[in-house]
Amino acid sequence: MDTAKRENDEAARAADSPLVHDFGLLIKAATRLEQRIDTALRKECEISHTMFEVLIRLCRHPDEEISQRRLADDLTLTSSGITRLIDRMEGTGLVRRVPAPGDRRSVLVEPTGQGRTVFLRAAAVHASVVDRYFVAPVPPADYGRLTRSLGEIEKALRDA
Numbered sequence: 770m771d772t773a774k775r776e777n778d779e780a781a782r783a784a785d786s787p788l789v790h791d792f793g794l795l796i797k798a799a800t801r802l803e804q805r806i807d808t809a810l811r812k813e814c815e816i817s818h819t820m821f822e823v824l825i826r827l828c829r830h831p832d833e834e835i836s837q838r839r840l841a842d843d844l845t846l847t848s849s850g851i852t853r854l855i856d857r858m859e860g861t862g863l864v865r866r867v868p869a870p871g872d873r874r875s876v877l878v879e880p881t882g883q884g885r886t887v888f889l890r891a892a893a894v895h896a897s898v899v900d901r902y903f904v905a906p907v908p909p910a911d912y913g914r915l916t917r918s919l920g921e922i923e924k925a926l927r928d929a
Contacts, residue, residue, distance in 0.1 A: 824888040
């Protein structure tokens with residue numbers, strides 16, 4: 770067997786391995802679910818999924834001071850990426866920037882009343898999509914095991 774044929778066969782086996790296949794399923798499912806969520810949020814609430822994620826963080830603990838830098842870290846966005854996103858959200862009245870007490874270099878972000886209203890509507894849309902495409906397809910007996918396993922994967926990656 771010539772070298773090129775052997776390399777082609779090895780490459781085909783590697784590309785068809787169970788690990789590649791299983792991870793591919795996870796990525797495809799997560800990507801398609803995120804696309805469904807984003808489409809529904811844009812259509813029904815006029816916000817992106819990323820904007821929804823910002824509002825989640827801002828509304829989760831109403832008295833917590835959350836900096837633009839922390840939002841960038843939480844959402845794995847660059848400094849310029851979070852600045853552009855917050856600019857858009859501020860322009861549509863969803864959030865406002867406020868100076869951080871005691872730190873002139875830091876800017877805090879907080880939801881506006883309109884932002885909280887949009888978030889509540891978006892949370893219902895999000896829940897509906899997640900229930901339909903993430904919860905419903907999984908047998909009830911397996912759902913807890915699935916979410917615990919995903920938590921363990923996330924923890925292993927966070928702790929690495």
